[in-house]
Amino acid sequence: MNTSLNYAYYPGCSSTGTSVEYDMSSRAICAALGIQLQDVPDWSCCGSTPAHTVDHSLSSALSARNLDQVASMGLDSCITPCPSCLANLKTAKHKMQDENFRDKVNKLLEKPANTQVETKSVLQILVEDYGIENIKKKVVKPLTGLVVGAYYGCILNRPAELMQFDSREHPMAMDNIMEALGATVVPFPLKVECCGASFGIPRKDVVMRLSGKLLDTAQEIGALALVTACPLCQMNLDMRQSQINRANGTKHNIPIFYFTQLLGLALGLTEKELGMDKLCVSPRTLLNSIAKEEQIKEKAA
Amino acid sequence: MKIGVFVCHCGSNIEATVDTATVAAAAREFPGVVFATDTMYTCSEPGQDEIVDAIKEHNLDGIVVASCSPRMHEQTFRRTVERAGLNKYLFEMANIREHVSWIGKDREANTNKAVDLVRMASEKLMNNQPLYPKKFTINKRVLIIGGGVAGIQAALDCADGGLEVVMVEKTSTIGGKMAKLDKTFPTVDCSSCILGPRMVDVAQHPNITLYAFSEIEEINGYVGNFEIKVKKKATYVDWDACTGCGICMEKCPSKKATDTFNEEIDFTKAINIPFAQAIPKKAKIDPEFCTMLKKGKCGVCAKVCPSGCIDYEMKDEFITEKVGAIVTATGFDLFDWTVYEEYGGGRYPDVITSLQYERMLSASGPTGGHIKRPSDGKEPKDVVFIQCVGSRDKSVGRPYCTGFCCMYTAKQAILTKDHLPGSQSYVFYMDIRAAGKLYDEFTRRAMEEYDTNYIRGRVSMIYPKGDKLLVRGADTLMGTQVEVDADLVVLAVGAEASKGASKLAEKLRISYDSYGFYMEGHPKLKPVETNTAGVYLAGACQGPKDIPSSVAQGSAAAAKVLGLFSKDQLESDPQVSTVDIKRCIGCGKCIQTCPFGAIKEIDFRGMIKANVIETICQGCGICTSTCPQGAVQLQHSTDNQILSEVNALCQF
CATH class of the missing domain: 3.30.70.20 (Alpha-Beta Plaits)
Incomplete structure (x- = not known):
């Protein structure tokens, strides 16, 4: 195992609000696995969806500033849990290879940005740098009996040329991690479908339809829970689940975890450290049943 | 030496950006040049006559033509100077079209460069010597590599023309891809009914020697006198004694061997004859699956064989054949479609290739001509065909159009309705490319008489829903998303160069394009020749082709060989x-x-x-x-x- 994993950590704005449990659990598992994180000093918003829909250079300026902050830490790689932040940071670096674009962006900044820093997702470094085999060795509480589907969302691996991780159509990173944790993974056929993303605000009906379909499919394949790696996906499926039920006349009660939460659980971290209480659809019954399965197994042994 | 210089306008190709009159005037000042002029089309009949006349009138003994690339017209002008009585090597060409006029717009700079090129040519010409070719006798036998329909056509045409033919086929039977097809477009006639007799002709023709299950090991020599080393791969069956009775295959206990002939929709036995009409109809053992060869136990086939032809000790054998010409007809292979993750990347058993479907439609195929879903053996009701899988798609490195998928997809849609009258077919297409005799009428029939639902758009995703496959795509004519609940999805997988094509090309010393397809001598005027003398191309090895085009090329290549062999001696190139x-x-x-x-x-x-x-x-x-x-x-x-x-x- 590589013990010297050390990254700059860019939490992203949702980590301070809607996805605080993603941030908590990401930090907790990194600590448990011995992965060192250093917060990017004075980080700002990456630009998110609004910035690049209005102005690409403005969006890149916001991201480039953050990359520059990382460079000033003397580190060459940065990780973030959020796929949207990841996409913006990577896009800024990519687009600024063009000289004209770079000049335009740098004019918006106090000083020309150093964008040499490589950004990866927390998921990517766990799979590629830490290794699933090594994660498996650290499991103390296997997720026995948890039947789970992995939902990646549409931007985690796309565009493939930019993201350079896993398959754009059939990613397996979270499936493989869940399997290593002892869960029963059912292939989720809509793993890269859109959840409706930020349309929850202007066009809620779109999210009701798209996220509704995801929940329907989860039920059809017998998944007791879904794991996600994206704050927006998680929010649409979890926080809006009751809205979706009302709109579509369904009765879904499917807990939607961040993969980091389940990973933390298997590593023996407490539910509190992992922010389990922040989930809208209560995972209580499901978590109890995992614990019970584990007890039965222990007794049998 | 008295040199004449002719500067060609090539219509406006050269004249538009090169001042040819100035080039000719400059040439008149060069040492040795006694005559220089510019002409409209030097390669035309009056243009050539002008050269002949000038040679006679001014007593010229060397000619420079400043025009195009020598690739095409060096031969032309060499014949011209020969006609006027000069040795054809007392001629030089300056390429002021590809190297000058087509690549730059600055007329003055172009003119200066053209002058330099003409000066180089005339200086070299002054050092040229007359050269004389020698004659050598040729071996009038021809090697055909590949026993698909193109190779079969070439072999039969050559053999009927009186030539001795050696055919080398990689697999244990000839017939190629066409032998796998159920019906052929646009006539919907039975593929094996038209190909079968031709295959038998190959086996029975007194002028044809067939090496099946053999590969080309080495090629030496030159046009007229090639020496070929053929590797006869071990079949573990003595083919001289084997009668093709098939008892060995019936009794073989190893039932999980890869069935390449049936496109792996079923398994075959470790000892097998690929299909009933195979030529030669001989058994071979697949050592990967034979218990006897792997573990030394079993020997059932040897016990049951009535002619005692099983030989577990058999080794590869090498044979040398001498021939004067080679026709390459190595065909194509299917693109590996599993890179398309959106179509399931091979995870869903009910997503199959068109060639697998063809085996399913065939009465002599593993399902006896019944269309069955691989997952549960049920008859499908809704069948979705997706075209352009590995064709016209830059993202998978296959930007070219395979050209025949539109047609066979229409055929398969028609056959689906014939087999299952209650079924409904859907075809996702990009454009319908049905350019051929009776082709467009045929695709129209699929739409109008067979109610095939043609949807113009790409499929973005296939995923399982219950025991069906949900196919989601765009309908670009309607501007909407479409979803079809399919029982079976058939992918029209595009063609790519056959595996090993580049390796063979290196042995043949012929060139191939970036996709591995062999390069013809000239894209329009030398479609079956290569740049290596005595080596010809037929069929899909040069680029994807349907049956009529492959057969046409087979005959064309045979005509070229017969033409080459119409002389008893060839002239050798003195440029050695x-x-x-x-x-x-x-x-x-x-x-x-x-x-x-x-x-x-x-x-x-x-x-x-x-x-x-x-x-x-x-x-x-x-x-x-x-x-x-x-x-x-x-x-x-x-x-x-x-x-x-x-x-x-x-x-x-």
Whole structure:
């Protein structure tokens, strides 16, 4: 195992609000696995969806500033849990290879940005740098009996040329991690479908339809829970689940975890450290049943 | 030397950006030049006559034509000067079209460069020597590589024309891809009914020797006199004795062997005959699955064989064949569609290729002509065909159109309705490319008479929903998303160069494009020739082709071979290396570098010297740059000739 994993950590704005449990659990598992994180000093918003829909250079300026902050830490790689932040940071670096674009962006900044820093997702470094085999060795509480589907969302691996991780159509990173944790993974056929993303605000009906379909499919394949790696996906499926039920006349009660939460659980971290209480659809019954399965197994042994 | 210079306008191709009159005027000042003019089309009949007349009128003994690339018209002008009584090597060409007019717009700069190129040509010409070709006899036998429909056509045409034919086929039967097809478009006639008799003709023709389950190991020699080493792969069955009765296959207990003939929709036995009409109809053992060959236990086939032809000790055998020409007809393979993750990447059993579907439709196929879903054996009701899988798609490195998928998809939609009248077919297409005799009418029939639902758009995703597959795509005509609940999805997988095509090309010394398809001599005017004399192409090895085009090329290649063999002797190219025996020190460096093995050591009055075998030398010139003494000289590109060009260019 590589013990010297050390990254700059860019939490992203949702980590301070809607996805605080993603941030908590990401930090907790990194600590448990011995992965060192250093917060990017004075980080700002990456630009998110609004910035690049209005102005690409403005969006890149916001991201480039953050990359520059990382460079000033003397580190060459940065990780973030959020796929949207990841996409913006990577896009800024990519687009600024063009000289004209770079000049335009740098004019918006106090000083020309150093964008040499490589950004990866927390998921990517766990799979590629830490290794699933090594994660498996650290499991103390296997997720026995948890039947789970992995939902990646549409931007985690796309565009493939930019993201350079896993398959754009059939990613397996979270499936493989869940399997290593002892869960029963059912292939989720809509793993890269859109959840409706930020349309929850202007066009809620779109999210009701798209996220509704995801929940329907989860039920059809017998998944007791879904794991996600994206704050927006998680929010649409979890926080809006009751809205979706009302709109579509369904009765879904499917807990939607961040993969980091389940990973933390298997590593023996407490539910509190992992922010389990922040989930809208209560995972209580499901978590109890995992614990019970584990007890039965222990007794049998 | 009295040189004449002709500067061609090539219509406006050259004249538009080069002042040809100025080039001709400048040429008149060059040493040796006594006549120079510009002409509209030098290659035209009046243009050539002008050269002949000028030679006679001005007593010229060397000609420079400044025009296009020598690739096409060097031959033309050499014949012209020969017609006027000059040796054809007292001619030089300056390429002021591809190298000048087509690549730059600055008329003054272009004109100056054209003048330089003409100066180089005329300086070289002054150092040229008349050269004379030698004659050599040819072996009038032809090798056909590949026993698909193109190869079969070429073989039969050559054999009927009286030539001895050697056919080498990689698999254990001839027939190629066409033998796998159920029906053929646009006539919907039975593929094996039209191909079968041709295959039998190959087996029975007295002029054809067939090596099935064999590969080309080595090719040496040159046009008229090739020497081929053929590897007969071990079949573990004595084919002279095997009667093709099939008892061995029936009794073989190893039932999980890969069935490549049936596109792996079923398994075959470890000892197998690929299909009932196979030619030759002989059994072979697949050692990967044979218990006897793997573990030394079993031997059932040897026990049951009535003619005692099983030989577990059999080894690969090598045979040498001498031929004068080669026709390459190695066909194509299917693109590996599993890179399309959106179609399931191979995870869903009910997503199959069109060739697998074809085996399913075939009455002699593993399902006996019944359409069954691989997952549960049920008859499908809704069948979705997706076109352009691995065709016209830059993202998977296949930007070219395979060309025949639109047609076979229409055929398969028609056959689906014939087999299952209650079924509904859907075809996702990009454009319908049905350019051929009766082709468009045929696709119309699929739409209008067989109610096939043609949807113009790509499929973005296939995923399982219950026991169905949900196919989601765009309908670009309606501007909407469409979803079809399919029981079976058939992918029209595109063609790519056959596996091993590039390796064979290197043995043949022919060139291939970036996709591995063999390069024809000229894209329009030499469709079945290659740039290696005596090697011809037929069928899909040159690019994806349907059956009519492959057959046409098979016949065309045969016509070329028959034309070549209509002479008893060929002229050798005198542009080869020669050794100045006085300067040669016998160091042998040229022997080591020659890629063709054309230089041999000889004993000259007790001294070792190099000697070039003229018929093998390809005139590449590597030996000339290796020789420390300058003893080896490539005729028509000697050191002095090249230096005269350099001096002409670097005067200042």
